[in-house]
Amino acid sequence: MLPRPGLGTAILGARLLIAFALPSHVLAQEAHPPVPPAVAADEAPFWKENEAAMIKMMNDMEIKPTGDVDRDFVAMMSPHHQGAIDMAISELRYGKNEQLRRIAQEIIVDQMQEIAAMKLAIGQPVTDAAPAPTQQQPASTPVEHHHSGMSMDMSSGMKK
Numbered sequence: 001m002l003p004r005p006g007l008g009t010a011i012l013g014a015r016l017l018i019a020f021a022l023p024s025h026v027l028a029q030e031a032h033p034p035v036p037p038a039v040a041a042d043e044a045p046f047w048k049e050n051e052a053a054m055i056k057m058m059n060d061m062e063i064k065p066t067g068d069v070d071r072d073f074v075a076m077m078s079p080h081h082q083g084a085i086d087m088a089i090s091e092l093r094y095g096k097n098e099q100l101r102r103i104a105q106e107i108i109v110d111q112m113q114e115i116a117a118m119k120l121a122i123g124q125p126v127t128d129a130a131p132a133p134t135q136q137q138p139a140s141t142p143v144e145h146h147h148s149g150m151s152m153d154m155s156s157g158m159k160k
Contacts, residue, residue: 046094050087057083074118081111 039047060079065072088104088111095101116126 043094046090049090049093053083053086053090056086070122074122074124077118078115081115085111 057079060082061076063072063075066075085108088107091104092101095104119126
């Protein structure tokens with residue numbers, strides 16, 4: 001007796017669904033554990049920020065498929081990269097190890113560049129990046145750069 005033509009496809013589809021959907025659901029539940037009870041008081045803000053970053057990342061990665069694998073990939077990877085940026089910002093705020101702080105700075109730059117590259121690859125506009133919270137400028141003081149002998153019109157092509 002020959003197997004029915006659609007049965008193999010159905011079984012393969014069920015296996016793929018179980019292989020990909022179930023682990024991601026389980027991981028989503030485990031990816032953002034509560035702040036450990038033994039955390040020192042000075043570490044609590046770090047843990048709270050990281051937990052918020054991970055919850056936001058996991059929620060933002062849950063997308064409805066559009067039928068365009070490339071767009072879906074970017075829609076899921078952008079929040080994943082943003083989560084890394086948010087966690088690196090927490091390291092810059094609270095971390096003391098200079099080597100890790102430099103790595104956190106590199107993570108921020110690299111992940112922002114990758115988000116921009118992915119968006120450009122699918123024709124999405126790239127939004128202006130805000131400064132990291134550890135590098136805020138006072139709102140009343142505009143940043144100006146003056147270089148003698150150099151004149152550049154920086155207004156062309158810039159978004160307002």
